[in-house]
Amino acid sequence: MSQHAFFDxxxxxxxxxxxxxxxxxxxxxxxxxxxxxxxxxxxxMDVMMDCYAKSYSxxxxxxxxxxxxxxxLFEDAREAVRKFINAERSQEIVFTSGTTGSINLVAHxxxxxxxxxxxxxxxxxxxxxxxxxxxQQLAKxxxxxxxxxxxxxxxxxxxxxxxxxxxxxxxxxxxxSVSNVLxxxxxxxxxxxxxxxVGAKVMVDAAQSVPHExxxxxxxxxxxxxxxxxxxxxxxxxxxxxxxxxxxxxxxxFLGGGSMINTVxxxxxxxxxxxxxxxxxxPAIVQAIGMVPAxxxxxxxxxxxxxxxxxxxxxxxxxxxxxVDRLTILGPPAEERGGIVSFVIQGVNSMxxxxxxxxxxxxxxxxxxxxxxxxxxxxxxxSSRASFYLYNTLQEVERFAxxxxxxxxxxxx
Ligand SMILES: Cc1ncc(COP(=O)(O)O)c(C=O)c1O
Numbered sequence: 001m002s003q004h005a006f007f008d009x010x011x012x013x014x015x016x017x018x019x020x021x022x023x024x025x026x027x028x029x030x031x032x033x034x035x036x037x038x039x040x041x042x043x044x045m046d047v048m049m050d051c052y053a054k055s056y057s058x059x060x061x062x063x064x065x066x067x068x069x070x071x072x073l074f075e076d077a078r079e080a081v082r083k084f085i086n087a088e089r090s091q092e093i094v095f096t097s098g099t100t101g102s103i104n105l106v107a108h109x110x111x112x113x114x115x116x117x118x119x120x121x122x123x124x125x126x127x128x129x130x131x132x133x134x135x136q137q138l139a140k141x142x143x144x145x146x147x148x149x150x151x152x153x154x155x156x157x158x159x160x161x162x163x164x165x166x167x168x169x170x171x172x173x174x175x176x177s178v179s180n181v182l183x184x185x186x187x188x189x190x191x192x193x194x195x196x197x198v199g200a201k202v203m204v205d206a207a208q209s210v211p212h213e214x215x216x217x218x219x220x221x222x223x224x225x226x227x228x229x230x231x232x233x234x235x236x237x238x239x240x241x242x243x244x245x246x247x248x249x250x251x252x253x254f255l256g257g258g259s260m261i262n263t264v265x266x267x268x269x270x271x272x273x274x275x276x277x278x279x280x281x282x283p284a285i286v287q288a289i290g291m292v293p294a295x296x297x298x299x300x301x302x303x304x305x306x307x308x309x310x311x312x313x314x315x316x317x318x319x320x321x322x323x324v325d326r327l328t329i330l331g332p333p334a335e336e337r338g339g340i341v342s343f344v345i346q347g348v349n350s351m352x353x354x355x356x357x358x359x360x361x362x363x364x365x366x367x368x369x370x371x372x373x374x375x376x377x378x379x380x381x382x383s384s385r386a387s388f389y390l391y392n393t394l395q396e397v398e399r400f401a402x403x404x405x406x407x408x409x410x411x412x413x
Contacts, residue, residue, distance in 0.1 A: 007305040013391045015041035015297075027361030030396045035180050035208060035340055035387030036365055037230045041297055044233060048290040059285055060259060060276070070285060077288045078275070084295045085225065086216040087242055091274040094248070095288050098239035099207040100130040102226035103174075105241055105278060106203055107134035109251040110172065110224075114201075117143035120169045122200070124149040124157055124186075125377050126179040129370040131205045135174065149175070151377065155182035155331040162194055170200040177209035181371045181385065182331030183314065183340030185209070188220050196221070201247070207231055211298070211389075212338055213307040217242055229287060233389075234294035238287035241278070248274050255280040306390045310339025313388045313397050317341045320401035326408060330383060339388035342369070348411050350382045356407045362400055 013019050016039050023029045031039060051073065057066035059074045075090070082090045096102040115121075121135050125148050139146050149165050150158045157175075166173065173195040178185050192202045203224035206215060210225075211232030217225050224247075229238040243251075253260050253271050257280035262270040271277045298306065315334035318341060321327055326346040331337055345353060350366035357364060365385040368375050375381055386400065 007301060007309060007390075009309065009391050009393045012041075012301065013393075015043065016391055017042060017045075019391060023361050023363075024359055027359075030362045030392075030400060032386040032388065032392065032396075032400065033363045033365050034231070034389040034392075035369070035385060037236070038211065038233050038389050039391070040233050040235075040294070043293040043297055044235070044290050047293045048235065048286050051286050051289050056286065058282055073289045074283070074285055077292050080292045080295050081240055084215070084299070085210065085240075085242055086218050088218060089245055092242055092245050092248065094241040094243065094275045094278045095283050096226075096239045096241050096278075097237055097284065098228040098230070099205060099226050100239075102224075102239055102241035103130050103203070103205065104134045105254045106224055106226070106243070107138045108254045109278070110201070110247075111138045111142060111144075113251045115142055115144060115171055118145070118169070119171045120145045120147055120167070122147050122149060122165055122170050122173040122175075122195075124175045125151045126155065126157075126182060126184060126374050127174075127176055127371070128180050128205065128207070129372070130207075131174055131176060132373065145169075148373075151182075151184075151374075154333075155179065155184050156336070157184075157186055157191075159187075159190075162191075166194055166198050166200065168198050170195070170198055172201050172203060174203040174205065176205040176207070178206075178212070178338045178340070179331070179371075179374070180208050180340065180387075181342050181369050181374055181383065183337030183342070184332050185336060185338055188222065192220055192222050208338060208340070212303070212310060214303045223247055229291050229294065232291075232294055233297060235284070235287035235290040238284040238291060245274065248278070253277050253280065257281045259283075301390055307338070309390060310388045310392075311335070311337075313392055313394065314339050314341050316394055316397045317386060317401060320398070321404060324405055324408065326412065327404070330378065339392075340385065341387075342383040342385040344380055344383050345408055345411075348408065350384045352411065353384050353407060356411065357400075357403055360403055362403060 018039050055069045057070040059071040078090050078093045081093050195202045201223040204222045206227045210227040225242040230236040260280040262272045318334050330342045354366035
């Protein structure tokens with residue numbers, strides 16, 4: 001891949017073995033389910049295989065040479081993540097099991113350190129269940145109030161309502177940078193500035209933006225940012241919590257066990273230093289190490305280029321589907337979104353639809369996409385979603401649009 005001097009998805013595809021594999025016998029796979037999870041280039045798999053074959057051991061435990069090698073690789077991965085999102089210090093990068101794991105960590109630990117009955121947490125109406133349920137659980141435990149910043153019919157946040165939702169009672173504003181259903185890109189810096197003006201902390205669910213566009217936590221000044229390895233061509237089972245050092249220092253450990261302590265007696269323990277304090281037990285070692293080739297790959301291709309390419313694909317699909325009878329696209333115009341296009345087809349069940357297109361080789365998502373409240377807001381219970389990545393092509397989008405029309409004609413006549 002390093003020899004590709006320009007952005008060419010057809011060339012990039014050669015790095016992804018799974019994309020060469022036909023489905024349903026002879027059908028060419030068109031993978032449009034990247035919002036759920038992306039595919040991996042061989043560079044990521046090679047590094048992981050190599051690690052298991054030559055450099056594997058538990059980390060931060062032994063003084064034998066393999067343990068030292070594995071520990072160095074693991075910490076190199078932390079440093080690669082730090083640079084990737086422009087965090088100031090590697091202590092601010094905590095490896096977790098994924099976005100969901102990171103949010104639960106913050107909900108427990110930040111909640112315990114900083115929240116008391118009557119405090120408010122602000123979310124938005126477009127959140128993934130991962131950024132709703134942990135707060136509902138916390139609200140129940142601590143008697144907090146959850147509020148939801150509304151969205152309009154176009155799937156944009158109602159920013160004019162922000163003043164009445166963001167008050168001195170708000171202790172945390174947690175929102176997605178990009179909606180996993182609508183594709184809407186939220187103004188992270190503006191929302192962060194406004195939240196800070198009332199003294200609230202900010203957590204950004206960046207599961208759908210870190211893999212697709214440049215991220216700079218120092219520039220945006222967010223307090224927490226969370227994302228998953230598997231949505232950025234990395235391994236499953238690993239994710240990241242970025243948190244400002246001063247905040248993480250004040251927060252108590254979430255899970256208890258090995259690695260997260262300084263001392264333990266029969267009566268009590270003292271927590272370890274950052275980030276070990278939040279990494280109880282054996283971490284996802286090889287998965288974290290596998291993040292490095294994924295990051296390197298993204299950087300070689302260029303996140304600006306990836307973003308522009310995905311926006312082009314989204315615009316093309318929206319253009320093609322915009323005139324299809326019975327079909328309604330959810331969310332804002334293409335220029336306001338990332339590479340995600342969800343739609344509903346009047347009289348057609350999304351599962352029937354996705355099963356039909358799957359038979360032709362198109363992998364898309366159907367259902368509520370872990371965003372039931374968002375679908376309820378639009379008076380629907382499900383939708384179909386095409387979500388793109390760097391290896392998707394305009395030709396695939398054109399073929400998919402043809403297939404959508406054909407399938408609708410088949411299902412409703
Ligand atoms: C916006 C958003 N938040 C959170 C998640 C949860 O990510 P994970 O399942 O990797 O924890 C997803 C996954 O689809 C998502 O799209």
